Amino acid sequence: MYVKNISLLNYRNYKKLNVELTESVNVFVGDNAQGKTNILESVYYCAFAKSHRSSKDKELINWENSTAYISLLIGKNRLDKKIDINILRDGKKAIKVNNIKVTKIGELFGIFNVVMFSPEDLKVIKESPSLRRRLLDMELSQVNPNYYFNLVQYNKVLSERNILLKNRSFSEEILEVYDIQLSKYADYIISKRLEYIDKINFYGDVIHKEITSGKEVIKFKYNCTVNLENKNFKDNYLRKLKDNITRDREKGLTSIGPHRDDFSVFINNIDTKIFGSQGQQRTSILTMKFASLKIIREITGEYPVLLLDDVLSELDLNRKRYILRSIKDMQTIITCAGIDDLTDYLDDKVKIFNVSNGQILNQGRNI
Numbered sequence: 001m002y003v004k005n006i007s008l009l010n011y012r013n014y015k016k017l018n019v020e021l022t023e024s025v026n027v028f029v030g031d032n033a034q035g036k037t038n039i040l041e042s043v044y045y046c047a048f049a050k051s052h053r054s055s056k057d058k059e060l061i062n063w064e065n066s067t068a069y070i071s072l073l074i075g076k077n078r079l080d081k082k083i084d085i086n087i088l089r090d091g092k093k094a095i096k097v098n099n100i101k102v103t104k105i106g107e108l109f110g111i112f113n114v115v116m117f118s119p120e121d122l123k124v125i126k127e128s129p130s131l132r133r134r135l136l137d138m139e140l141s142q143v144n145p146n147y148y149f150n151l152v153q154y155n156k157v158l159s160e161r162n163i164l165l166k167n168r169s170f171s172e173e174i175l176e177v178y179d180i181q182l183s184k185y186a187d188y189i190i191s192k193r194l195e196y197i198d199k200i201n202f203y204g205d206v207i208h209k210e211i212t213s214g215k216e217v218i219k220f221k222y223n224c225t226v227n228l229e230n231k232n233f234k235d236n237y238l239r240k241l242k243d244n245i246t247r248d249r250e251k252g253l254t255s256i257g258p259h260r261d262d263f264s265v266f267i268n269n270i271d272t273k274i275f276g277s278q279g280q281q282r283t284s285i286l287t288m289k290f291a292s293l294k295i296i297r298e299i300t301g302e303y304p305v306l307l308l309d310d311v312l313s314e315l316d317l318n319r320k321r322y323i324l325r326s327i328k329d330m331q332t333i334i335t336c337a338g339i340d341d342l343t344d345y346l347d348d349k350v351k352i353f354n355v356s357n358g359q360i361l362n363q364g365r366n367i
C-alpha cells in the first residue's frame with residue numbers, strides 16, 4: 001500500500017500543499033520547525049483520525065483559518081482509495097472514504113495502514129503502562145475494526161461500572177450485568193493482545209538478532225491482571241472481579257482488567273524498562289515497530305506505509321543500516337535535517353523534498 005498524493009489546505013503551517021510521492025523512499029529534508037513532521041502527522045491522521053502527537057484536533061488547523069483539509073490518494077491492492085478529512089475548530093471532523101461519509105471512526109480503521117517510528121516512541125518503553133496499552137490498542141485496531149469495537153464497548157461498560165461502585169445505592173443485579181458484559185469484551189481484548197504479542201515475539205526475534213548481530217535475544221511478555229490459566233479469560237476475569245469487589249467498592253474503581261494490563265520487554269532476560277540502556281530501549285521499540293510492519297503485511301497482504309520521523313540521526317550504524325536495508329520493500333516517508341548519511345543506501349527511485357516554512361521548495365528531486 002502506498003500514498004500517491006498528499007494534499008493539504010490550512011493544515012498546521014501549510015496553507016496549500018500538493019505532493020506526488022514515489023512508491024519507494026520519500027525524504028523530507030529541512031531545518032527545524034519548517035513543517036517536516038507536520039507532513040507525517042497528516043498522513044498518520046488519515047489512518048487513525050488522530051494525531052500521533054496527541055494534541056487537540058483544533059491545533060492542527062492553521063492559526064489564520066477556521067478549517068483544515070487533508071486529502072490522501074492511496075494505492076492499495078492495485079486499486080485507488082481516497083481519504084478526505086475536514087477538521088473544524090469546534091473539534092468536529094468529517095471523514096470521507098472514496099467520497100462516502102464515514103460515520104464512526106471504527107469504519108476508517110483498516111482502510112489505510114501506517115507504522116510510525118519517532119523519537120518520542122522511547123517513552124513507550126520508559127514511561128507509564130497507558131502508553132504501552134495505547135500502542136497495542138492502536139496496532140490491533142488498525143488491522144481489526146472489531147477489536148476497536150470491543151475496546152470501545154469495554155470502556156463504556158467499565159465507566160458505568162465505576163459510577164455504580166461510587167454510588168451509595170448500590171445494586172447487586174446491575175453489577176452482575178456489568179460484570180458479565182465486561183468479561184465478554186475483556187475476553188476478546190486479552191486474547192487478541194496475547195496473539196499480537198506472540199506475533200511480535202515471532203517476527204521480533206529474527207529482527208532483533210539481525211540488528212544486534214546476534215548478540216541480544218529479545219522477548220515481549222504480556223502482563224495480565226487476569227489469570228491466564230486454561231485460557232479461560234472470561235471466567236477467570238469474572239471470578240477475580242468478585243474476589244476484588246470489596247476493594248473496588250472502597251476505591252470506587254475497577255482494579256483489574258485489560259485497562260490495567262501492561263507488557264514488558266526483556267533483552268537477554270533483563271527487563272529493559274528498569275535495567276536497559278537508552279540504546280537497548282530504543283532498539284526494543286525499533287524491533288517492535290518493524291515486527292508490526294510484518295504483522296500488518298501478514299494480515300492484510302500488503303506492507304503498510306512506514307513513517308520515520310527524525311529517527312535516523314539518533315541510531316548507531318547497525319540500526320541505521322538495518323532500517324535503510326529494510327525500507328526497500330515498502331513505501332517509506334522519512335524526515336531528517338540532512339541526507340549526507342543516507343545517500344549510500346538510496347537508489348534513483350528515491351524522491352527528496354526540501355521543506356522550508358510550510359512549503360516544498362523543489363518537488364521530488366531525485367538523488
Ligand SMILES: Nc1ncnc2c1ncn2[C@@H]1O[C@H](COP(=O)(O)OP(=O)(O)O)[C@@H](O)[C@H]1O
Nearest residue numbers: 012013032033034035036037038059061062063
Ligand atoms: N496550527 C498551526 N498553524 C500554523 N503553524 C503551525 C501550527 N502548528 C504548528 N505550526 C508551525 O509548524 C512548525 C513546526 O512544524 P514541524 O513539522 O513540527 O517542524 P519540523 O520541520 O521540525 O518537523 C512550527 O514553525 C510551528 O510554529
Ligand SMILES: [Mg+2]
Nearest residue numbers: 036037310335
Ligand atoms: Mg520534526
